[in-house]
Amino acid sequence: MGLLDWLRNAAVGPPPALSPQEQEAALRRQADIMVSLRAGQVPSVVRERLEASRQGRLPWIATLTPAELLLARSHGIRPIGAVSATCWMHYGWSWTLGHSQGWEAALQRLRAEAVAAGANAVLDVKMRSIALGVENSMDFSLVGTAVRIDGLPPSPEPVIATVPALEFVKLIDADVVPTGIAIGAHYDWLNDWRGSTDLRWMGNIESGALTRHWEAVRRQAHARLRQSAQGQGNGVLAHVNFSQMFEFGERENQPRRYLARHIVVATVVDARRGVPVPHDIQMVVDLRDGISPLLNTTKHHQAYQQNDEDGPI
Amino acid sequence: MTNNLPAHAVERLKGLRSSVHSSGVFTSDFSVNEFLLVRKAGFEPIGLCVGTCVYHCGIQYANWRKSEEMTVLSKAMYHARELAMTRMRAEATAMGADGIVGVKLTIKRVEWDQNLLEFIALGTGVVHGEGHQGFRAHDGGPFTSDLSGQDFWTLLHAGYRPVEMVMGSCVYHVAHRGFMASMSTVGQNVELENFTSAMYEAREIAIERMQQEAAAAKAEGVVGVDMHEGNHGWQTHVIEFFAIGTAVLPIDQEIAPEKIQDPALVLSVNN
DSSP states (O other): OOHHHHHHHHHHOSOOOOOHHHHHHHHHHHHHHHHHHHTTOOOHHHHHHHHHHHTTSSOOOOOOOHHHHHHHHHTTEEEEEEEEEEEEEEOSSOHHHHHHHHHHHHHHHHHHHHHHTTOSEEEEEEEEOOOOOOTTEEEEEEEEEEEEETTOOOOSSOEEOOSOHHHHHHHHHTTEEEEEEEEEEEEEEEEETTOTTOOTTOOSEEOHHHHHHHHHHHHHHHHHHHHHHHTTOSEEEEEEEEEEEEEEOOBTTBOEEEEEEEEEEEEEEEEOTTOOOOSOOOOEEEOOSSSOGGGOOOOOBOHHHHOOOOOOO | OGGGSOHHHHHHHTTOOOOOOTTOOEEEOOOHHHHHHHHHTTEEEEEEEEEEEEEEOOOOOOOTTOOEEOHHHHHHHHHHHHHHHHHHHHHHHHTTOSEEEEEEEEEEEOSSOTTEEEEEEEEEEEEETTOOOTTSOTTSSOEEOOOOHHHHHHHHHTTEEEEEEEEEEEEEEOOOOOHHHHHHTTTOOOOOHHHHHHHHHHHHHHHHHHHHHHHHTTOSEEEEEEEEEEOSSOOTTEEEEEEEEEEEEESSSOOOGGGSOOOEEEOOOOO
């Protein structure tokens, strides 16, 4: 409580306490959320809200801009409600793999909410996290808009599109479906027993040991990316390529060590090869000075811009 | 309303899995727009290609009073980039790509050693949808290009194809001015001619080298050239001039200028 709050409280008195019934309701709701998530289910509060939206008892909620709404409607896409999922992970033995676990858990929960909403797809899925730096942990959150397509039954496995509605429609028109998120993460240690990374007195020379180490880590991360995409589609558009290497000096009975880690985050697409892109492309030159609003797209991944602090592994 | 959506897309949105793709999974770092335009241009992405090189730069002390090229550092920058690019190209060859689009070349410094630099070349390997072999580089290997998917489409429609990403580098030491020289210009507006000419020379060397690479690739010209100066943790007065671009050749034969579609002029009122 800040000084200001204290003064205010002294003047008007403390905020009215919750009645015992309200307190109990809040506790019950929290317990329900925890139990549901543990069982891999959508919390009942969320389920009720989504069901009400789906039946039209509550207004729909969409993260779309008016322009996106226009395009969505012209393609028979109707918003149902905002869906979201969070998984707050503590990195026990691996920071790097924690990331892929965290996102995958959040993805599964988001999909469950979309099913509860009776959706065919979730658009405009943004990957979010807050840089709180609490005890080697990070929250992996996904927020998006569940939509249904006119005339289609609800899907048992809605697609999760990490692209805005505008791009979703562009892709669907070209017979490409953005279906989910794929993560490729890998880390590895290099123990330099023979001192091969010590190039202090050398001239121009490649550090072969470190290059090989890096290459192996990156290849493995990319291989995992493929693996993670395989169940969802046949290709990925990677947005985030994040890599870091650290050195740990010699210690007792331990050589100099290096840690390299690489994380790739991508949108999975299901595209058929050789299908032509239907729209003609018209070349235009914008006569505006400065940044053309035609080019204005919003960033959809900000998790890694804020969150590159170190953790164990 | 849904009848204007492609059938395959509708199936997927219903939650039905399409049959297993025989082609496996492709990886790319394209944006949605790039992805669509590369396909529109008749190419399909097949996989991310990466080349890495961690390089230890030798030490060279510059002559305080002299403007000169730091040959040791020039060679280091050249060699390390070359290694990273070659490895990326080898990955592309291994996956049977006709070329690499959207190559990003990054240099990172490491925290623990100021002489270590990490070079990363990353791009998306593509193949021509109909197996056309004519897009490969002069040596029959995959072409490389730092152009985005959008620029790639535009380049092809201008009647050119990318051949090779070419670069020129020159690490240069700009001479310090002597005490007497500094004193003699106190309170005056004068051009520091030796500084100016040093910048000229270094830039010229970098461009020349890039041009030579383009000639070796049997290209007609170089587009999208970017020239920048950088200092990768060296002493002050040491600058790297770096020129990079994509060497291009006409497709079969040059398209007559009047046949190239004129772009429409628009004034966006979105904002």
